Each structure stands twice: as C-alpha cells, then as structure tokens.
Amino acid sequence: MTLGSWNDGAARTAILEFVDRVTEEGGTDHVPPAERVAVLDNDGTLWCERPTYIQALFVFARLRDAVAARPELAERPVVKALLAGDLAGAQAFGMEAIAGVLLELDAGRTTEEFTRDAEAWLAEAKHPRFGVPFRELTYAPMVELLQLLRARDFRVFIVTGGGVEFVRAVGEEIYGVPPDDVVGSAVQVEFVRRDGRVVLVRKAAMLGSPNEGEPKAVNIQAHIGRRPILAAGNSAGDTEMLEYAHTGEHPSLCLVVDHDDEEREYAYAGASVTNPGAESIVDTAGRLGWTVVSMRRDWNRVFAG
C-alpha cells in the first residue's frame, strides 16, 4: 500500500492530496516534472539524530583512534572534554575550537580515503540504545515518501547540515539518493598531483558556512538551481528552507517531523542546535500552516531496518 507505514490522518492525506494535485495532467495546479523538486533534511527527518548526530559518533570514534596513535593530543583541554563525552565542557572552549579539532582529524586524507573510512565505520558501528547499525535507523515512512515522490516524477534531494561526504557515503544505499543529489556542509579540498594521480586532499577548514538556516536556501540554488515545491525538516535550522519552498510560484508542501515518541524513538522540541534561541519549527509550522507529522500518531512503524 502507498505510504503503508503512515496511519490514516491529516499528514498522510495532505501528502497524497498534494502529490495528486501537482501531478494531475491538465489540472490548474499541474507542475511539470522538471520542476517537481523535493528537498529533505537528513538528521531527525530521514534518520535518527539522538542521542547525538550519527556523524558526531563517527567523529568521536576517529578522535579516539587519533589519540591512540598520538597520545599527546589528549592533553589539549578541548580534546579531553570531547573524549570524556562532556559536550557542555567542550562547548565552553567555543564551537570553533571543537570544529578545529574535528577538522584536523581528516585533514590530509583524500576524499576517496574519507569515503572509505565513513563506509567502514557505518558498516560496523551500532546505535547505543537500539543496538543496530545506523543504516537501519532510517524512518520507514520517510523512505516510503521518497519512493512515492520518485514514482510521481519528483526529483529528490537531501539538504543536510551534516557533512556532505559523510551522507554521500550511505545516501545511495539507504535512500536511493546518489552523491550528486546530496547538498550539505563541506570542507575545503586541495587539488594535488601524487604518484602520477590527481587526488583531492581535505583541508582543516570548512567551505563556507555550515549548511543550516539561510545557507540551506542559498545552497539549494547553488547546487540544484530550482526552487523546491516540497520541503521537509525537523529543526529550526530547516525553517528558511521550508519558507523558500513555501513562497514560490507553485503550490507547495512543507512537512515538519515532530519527535513526540519517547517510547519508539525520542521526544524533543524542534529547536536548532546551532541557533538555540530560534523558535521551534513545530511552532513555526503552526503559525504558517505547514503540515506537522507526529511520529507517535502518524507513523505505525518508525524504523526501516
């Protein structure tokens, strides 16, 4: 059944009605296939982001490996706090100090080496509460939504605050989204000729701002070049992306995943980690008439794995 993991309810109905409306041949709200662009946040929208971002767990594992190889690293107070899992303590040194440590870990690795590292970790590591590999913690209802959208000639893009190379390492396998359809935060790379080959080597510096908030809309233009007609997110860092989709010339659908299911997943407000003062996107959705997806009420199954 179409959207079989979705309960009958307002969210499922809104999705099905929207898809019918914009794809009906000859309908007044018909949108040509080329303009059926859908953009979806990843962490907390397509897969689990608690107790912390999956990529953060990957980075901590890399940090432990680095310290095993170079113990003097652990003498730096910010590293000490990170290794102890004391995020609040680490944050006292500032986000830039944390980012600096983490960016240094992979500096000097080629993009191809980094992808293999991420793939290897994702094949082995398990979620601390659910005890399964992270690739099994995609949301079944959202994977079904991606399938429905593709079947109706939408183009589906992931627009994530996470690192673009990390999400690319699994995007095709778990979502059917190829690397070029992932837009995310990125590090700078350097063009290097090495042993007769061209390789791209990661530097210890971000490429532009993290892909959260206004940059999500700006990077949609930079990478995709069309205003989306469907956008989905779950935190205040997705608000501007949904606003951008919402105020185009075509009809639009904006979906907000509300994490209200402590039993099967987690319960937390849709605030922004990077912008803690911002309004919860669930409240924004109420204000602007976006469709809230209640994990507890709207989904009869949570995880695809």
Added chain:
Amino acid sequence: MTLGSWNDGAARTAILEFVDRVTEEGGTDHVPPAERVAVLDNDGTLWCERPTYIQALFVFARLRDAVAARPELAERPVVKALLAGDLAGAQAFGMEAIAGVLLELDAGRTTEEFTRDAEAWLAEAKHPRFGVPFRELTYAPMVELLQLLRARDFRVFIVTGGGVEFVRAVGEEIYGVPPDDVVGSAVQVEFVRRDGRVVLVRKAAMLGSPNEGEPKAVNIQAHIGRRPILAAGNSAGDTEMLEYAHTGEHPSLCLVVDHDDEEREYAYAGASVTNPGAESIVDTAGRLGWTVVSMRRDWNRVFAG
C-alpha cells in the same frame, strides 16, 4: 545511425570502443551505471565560443541597457572601453575592474529575474557571423555524444567556466541537462524576505574562484561527488578536469575538441583565456594520449541548429 555526424575515424572509434568496454556486462572493465559520470566543458566544447563567449555578448547587451538608463556609467574608463568593444583596452584596467563592472549589472536582481533576462536575450540575440540564435550553435556531434552516453546509462554533467545560472537557462532545452547537473562559476546570493516571499538576490561578488583549471576538479567533487570516467574540453582551463578523470581507478576517456575548421567554424589553439601562458590542451592531449577530435576531419556536420 549512432554518432551520425561523426566521420569514421580514430575519434569516433575511440568513443564507441570506450562506451562498449565500460558497459559490457561481466567485462573486466565494466563500470557500474552509478559511476558512469561524464563531465563536459561548455564553451568551445558543446557550443561555439567565438568571436567571444556567448555569455560575454549577453553581458555587453546588459551593459548597453544599463548605460542607456544611467548614462553616467559610460564616463568610467573601463566601461567606455567595454562599450567600444575594446577588450584589450578594458583589460588594461585589470580583470577585477572588468568583473566588478559586470557583476554590478545584475546585483540586486533575484535569481529568478536573472534567469528570465538570460532566457529572453537567448531567444532574440543572433550570432554576428552565422546570423542564427545561439541555441542553434551547439555542436551536433557532441549533442549526439550526450544522447549516446545517456542511452548507455551515463550521467552527463556540464562543467563550465561560464556562469552557472546563464548555462542553466538553456541547458535543459539544448542539451537535455537539467539545472542541477550544471557546475559553473557562480556569484554570491543573499537570502531576502521581500513582500512575504523569500527571494535570493545576486550580490556584486563571485562565489569562490572562476570554475577554470584546478577548481573544475574541486567543484566536480563539491557538486557531483564522484570522479568522472569521461571528460571533454577544448582549452587549457579544462586540463586539470581531464587529468582528474584520466587518473581514477576505472578506465577513462578524455576528449579534446580541436578548433581547426576556419571554414565551417573557427581555427584557434586550445589555450586558456584566463591563464594565457598555459600549454594548449591539444598539445597536452598528444603528451598524455588523450583523444583529439578534429572538427575539420572528424565531424561531417558542425552545428545542430
């Protein structure tokens, strides 16, 4: 006939053999469809770039419009030189001064307005020598190559030194390449709420470096996320992109269009406009064993229009 505008010869044979080799099921050189990434330069590789870049003619037209509306602009010496078509004179003020003038022209326009401007100009303007709209000056043999590649499950991307928004305005129509599959030079845009809508407004500043030389390889990673197995270009600004494709783990095909046909198009060396000291890419091709495509000998038809 497959590649009907190509004469029998080494270039056509190299293309057909390469495509067979990497797509043969069970063959030792088989490349999975997801990794069949092809990247092609645009100006001089897919369409005519003489007497000057098509986009430069668009920008000069915009400059004449701007001067008509604000005559005081013409008092600036660099503008005066540009309006007189005196490119050498304009260059004496430095490329940054020229770029500054041109970037200012569209600063404040939304990305959607810019696209409409480009579409309108491309619908009307004609090539000074051939007297036809520029969209008719795509190379028939290269358009056939794109069709062949898609039929064999390649993904086809344009990687251009030109402005990404300008090429996107025609890419789907003339090449079947959608906006998200165009990688190019870009300007910065600003996220603005205006009259209840989100719009993206162009600023008078480039986003990063022009997409020529090493940045072509770097931006392929940023936008596409996979190393190409086929690359085509015609100037020294494409050399690094071809090197990147050439030195991957899969077999590769690197094509260099040699403009040696003064009668049907133009004859000029494959130097770089932005890096005048660089080796002609036709010479690089000879050195590295890339496939040179002679417009005069290999193509029985030049333009698709």
